[in-house]
Amino acid sequence: MSQSVAAKRYALALFNLAQEQGQTAIIQEELHELKNVFQTNKELEQLLGSPKLSVAKKKALLTDLFKGANVHILNTLSFLLDRKRINEIIAIVDEFNGFANDAAGVAEAKVYSTRALTAEESESISKAFAQKVGKQSLKIENIIEPSLLGGIRLQIGNSIYDSSVSAKLERLKRDLIGS
Structure with a gap:
């Protein structure tokens, strides 16, 4: 904004x-x-x-x-x-x-994925995460990012939900190495 x-x-x-x-x-x-x-x-x-x-x-x-x-x-x-x-x-x-x-109960979201999301996947993500941010639905912009390896990263305003394979590997690396 x-x-x-x-x-x-x-x-x-x-x-x-x-x-x-x-x-x-x-x-x-x-x-x-x-x-x-x-x-x-x-x-x-x-x-x-x-x-x-x-x-x-x-x-x-x-x-x-x-x-x-x-x-x-x-x-x-x-x-x-x-x-x-x-x-x-x-x-x-x-x-x-x-x-x-705000008036429509909609939040804008950016979904980063390794491939284009289907309509069903977008709808499923919208339903699951809209409740978390107190909205009725999400207006999703799908951004293709091959470096994620798999999974998705979702950004709604200042909140980021990262369930990508690359993020999971990074967390595992930090846990194992301790750095």
Whole structure:
């Protein structure tokens, strides 16, 4: 999550508006795409932060780029341009996701495994670990990491659950050698 107080405030305002309108899931999905655009196109953020372009031209550019986007997202982008805070967009998306996930009883988790997890495996992991963190379910991002040798490593926020073969071998080595 972001450390920006402004990002948290903007995200909360957008989240409250999305809830009032019953559009939380739609806006969350569109914000995910928006974040991808800003993360993969660093030039866009630089262009929008440039003093050489007028705010009106920047707004026209964003309106053209995100034609089909939700009106609340377009208004938020416009507002951020007016306040010279467009660099906060990724932090705002992260904060919004936090609010939306909390409201839905969902936690985001990263599952590291040696191969892609099946839908059944993801569901099983979600059921087993969601209760441990006091949530209804987990939104799992599967990351392939062959160095685990087998098993999984799960990260939910700051908590890590490691049942990988490599971690077990490391613990065994420490127990046997004492180092």
